[in-house]
Amino acid sequence: MKKDRAHVFRWRLFVALLFGTLVLAGPLPAQSLLDGTESGAGFLGDGETPWTIQADRLTYDAKTRTYEAEGNVRIASGDRLITSEWAQVNLSERQATLQGNVRIRYGADWLTGQRVIWNLDTETGWVDGGTVYFSDNGFYLTGRNISKRGPSQYHVAQGVITTCDPASPDWSISCRDLDVKVNGMGWAKHSTLRLWKIPVFYTPFAYFPVNRDRQSGFLLPTFGSSNLHGTYYEQPYFWAFRPDMDLTFYANYLEKRGLLGGVEYQIHHNSLGRGAWLFHYLQDQADEQDLADHGYTYQGKERYWLRARHSLELPYGVEGYLDLDFVSDKNFLKEFQSGSAALESTNRTFRRVSRRELLNDETVTARESSLYLLKRGESAVASLDVHYWDQLNRALDETTLQQLPQLRASVVPSPMGSWPLYYSVDSSAVNYWRPEGDTGVRADFLPRLHAPLQVWPYLAVEPSAGLRATFYQVDWQDEDRSSFQSRWVPDFQLEASSRLERVYRFPSTAVQHVIRPEVLYTLVPDVDQDDLPSFDGVDRISKQHAIRYGFSSFWVVKKEVQPEEGEPYSTYREWARLKVSQAYLLDEDVTDPLIETKAGERFSDIDMEVDLTPGRYVTLSYDLLYSPHDQTPTLHDLSLGFRSDRDDALRLTYRYRQDTTIDELIASFHLKILPNLTFSSYYDYSFDKQEVFEQTYSLAYRHGCWGLRFGYREEAEEREVIFALMLVGLGEVGSTFSQEGGMSVEGGF
Known part of the structure; x- marks a missing residue:
């Protein structure tokens, strides 16, 4: 009996051990690599999230502290995931050996291969026949052998890199x-650059970016030839020496001119502000006769151009803006119109950094620089403006007037305590200086009292009176005149306006129509100002006695929107705006009226402004000046735009000024012929000269990771044919063939 009981006990023990073995050998749920290991504590990878492992079959060898997994292997920790068909994980070495359809994902980046040895802590390893994907820039890197040598470093043997x-x-x-x-x-x-499978370029060494962030290194060069400069080659080098600052150095070798060097400094600093500073210098080796043959006079050997745009926030809420534009001579900007020293290249940089372009083009000989400090308050504004004009016409250099500096302070209409009155103030103080001619200091004050009255529910009246006081301390070139001068000019204004409105209601929509008629009466008496200096327009305040009248009307559409989820809300859009005005001189003896009238006429031109936005796809803006005396328009400004959901666009602009040569039509057109094929054009035609100022045509094709652009440009006697190849991730490389036989090849990232 005891023997039978022992037999039953042994049988039950055998079944229990067999069942336990089958359970352990069967599929396991996600299990921490710490479980079942006495010394595994601390194997957390990143110090916070433990690694877990799943597989169809999972075993653990306590002696070697090694997991072996087979079938649908999944090793995970946070956003890190490793999958394969077979894996062996050594806890002592923190190393995983993986085979069969291996895929390692860290965030949005991933790596694949057939056989991988990977360190879970250092995230380094070796891959046999693999591919790496960099999500930040869309690059794919494949190779026979890939070794990851650090958190962000890879070495590839027989590799291929692409964004396709x-x-x-x-x-x-x-x-x-x-x-x-x-x-x-x-x-x-x-290295060999291949288009499809065709090799098009080979180099024994190559250094190129694989990112879209700031990174030090050489940028793509610009090279070509022209009759004025000969063969040229410009090589830029970008140095990101700080996260918020960088320098770009330019070395432009010009066959006929020498080495044109340049440097560009950009800053985006929390305390020091944001800006771009550029400087180019050339020790010119040009031949004087060669310059004369191209229509330029010799300006000497020292050629340079310094320009900058900088904005910063100063203590106490002061805003600072610095603009610089100093150039060696009047021909520099005309002679150098390509590469980094070109005006258009500079403006592209300034638009990107500060949205403030250079105020003057290459034809203006007075280059403007300024330092502007601004302090805003709830009802007042104060500013300091230092203005300097670099006069390139040296004959006028000594007589060019400089504002060094100008102080301004203004107070918007503000209440005067419990009185039913408001006051406003405009004031300025300017120091005018130049080597030759009259100089001096001018202080100008214009306080004004306002008395707004609501005479009737539909009539508002606001009389106001001001007294301009101007004082001068003048250093006359003629010593016989008094250095102290003053002027007092009173003025009176009376403004009357009304507001009439009505709301038209429709299902889910309402339209508000507002009409606002306005009348403004202005009186400025005649004041003798012959003894005053003439620095600018403020020094001559002419007699005014006029009335301006008109109306404005606008339509606002309100639409109720019911989203699929959430509460309903309302949208508002101004559908149309119309403004019409005219002025009338009440006195005939006004010699210099502020309103625009013809000689001997008392009525000004009728001014009309129209803005229409009937929908998302159509916009219209039209300004018109119409002469009642000649019964003919004196100004047209028409802009009409169309767009579509496909990003097709058409814009027509017509400009006309009477008694000038401005009578032109500008058309720009962008058509998406196919999802990856677009056509663009620009056309500027002068009706006055009956000729085309400029026309450009461009056809662009985009296919996944690459694209082509063909273009033609014609301006005056200049004609260009443009071809460019765009490779996503590397940038655009192209050629420009000009009418004179030169060629330039440009590229950038």
Whole structure:
């Protein structure tokens, strides 16, 4: 009996052990790599999230502290995921050996291969026959062998890099050896650029960016030839020496002129502000006769151009704006119109950094620089403006007037305590200086009292009176005149306006129509100002006695929107605006009226402004001046725009000024012929000269990771044919063929 009981006990123990073994050998749920290991504590990878492992079959060898997984292997920690068909994880070495359809994902980046050895802590390893994807820039990197040597460093043997589908790339760079730094640069040996499978360019060494962030290194060069400069080659080098500052150096070799060097400094600093500073210098080796043959006079050997746009926030809420524009001579901007020293290149930089372009083009000989400080208050504004004009016409240099500096302070209409009155103030103080001619200081004050009255529910009246007091301390070139001068000019204004409105209601929509008639009476008496200096327009306040009348009308559409989720809300859009006005001189003896009238006429032109936005796809703006005396328009400004959901666009602009040569039509057109094929054109035609000022045509094709652009440009006697190849991730490289036979090739990232 005891023997039978022992037999039953042994049988039950055998079944229990067999069942336990089957359970352990069967599929396991997600299990921490810490479980079942006495010394595994601390194996957390990143110090916070433990690694877990899943597989169809999972075993653990306590002696070697090694997991072996087979079938649908999944090793995960936070946003890090490793999948394969087979894996062996050594806890002591923190190393995973993976085989079969290996895929390692860290965030949005991933790596694939057939056989991988990977360190879970350092995120380094070796890949056999793999592909790496960098999500920040869309680059794919494939190679026979890939070794990840650091958090952001890769080495590839017999590698290929592209932004296309790596299985069949439209373009790629193949290389024997490649070192890549994520969000950095790539260094390759024996590299070949291929379009499809066709090799088009080979270089024994290549250094190129594999990111879209700021990274030090050489940029694509510009090279070509022209009759004025000969063969030229410009090589830029970008130095990101701080996260908020960088320098770009330019070396432009000009066959006929020498080395044109340049530097560009950009800053985006929390305390020091944001700006761009550029400087170019040339020790000119030009031949005087060659310059004369091209219509330029010799300006000497020292050629330079300094320009800057800088904005910053100063203590106590003061805003600062610095603009610089100093150039060596009047021909520099005309002679150098390509590369980094070109005016258009500078304006592109300024638009990107500060949205403030250069105020003057290459034809203006007075280059303007200024320092402007501004302090805003709830009802007042104060500013300091230092203005300097660099006069390139040296004959006028000594007599060019400078504002060094100008102080201004203004107070918007503000209540005067409990009185039913408001006051406003405009004031300024300017120091005018120049080497030759009258100089001096002018202080100007214009206080004004306002008395707004609501006479009737539909009539508002506001009389106001001001007294302009101006004082001068003048250093006359003629010593016989008094240095102290003053002027007192009173003025009176009476403004009357009304507001009539009505709301038209429709289902889910309402339209508000407002009409606002206005009348403004202005009186400025005649004041003797013959003894005053003439620095600018403020020094001569002419007699005024006029009335301006008109009306404005606008329509606002309100629409109720019911989203699929959430509460309903309302949208408002101004559908149309119309403004019409005219002025009338009440006195005939006004010699210099502020309103525009013809000689001997008392009625001004009728001014009409129309703005229409009937929908998302149509906009219209039209300004008209019409002469009642000649019964003919004196000004047209028409702008009509159309757009579509496909980003098709058409804009027509017509400009006309009476008694000038401005009578032109400008048309720009952008058509998406196919989802990846677009056509663009620009056309500027002068009706006065009956000729085309400028016309450009461009056809662009985009296919995944690459594109082509063909263009033609014609301006005056200049004609250009443009071809450019765009490779996503590398930028655009193209050629420009000019009418005179020169060629330039440009590229950039």
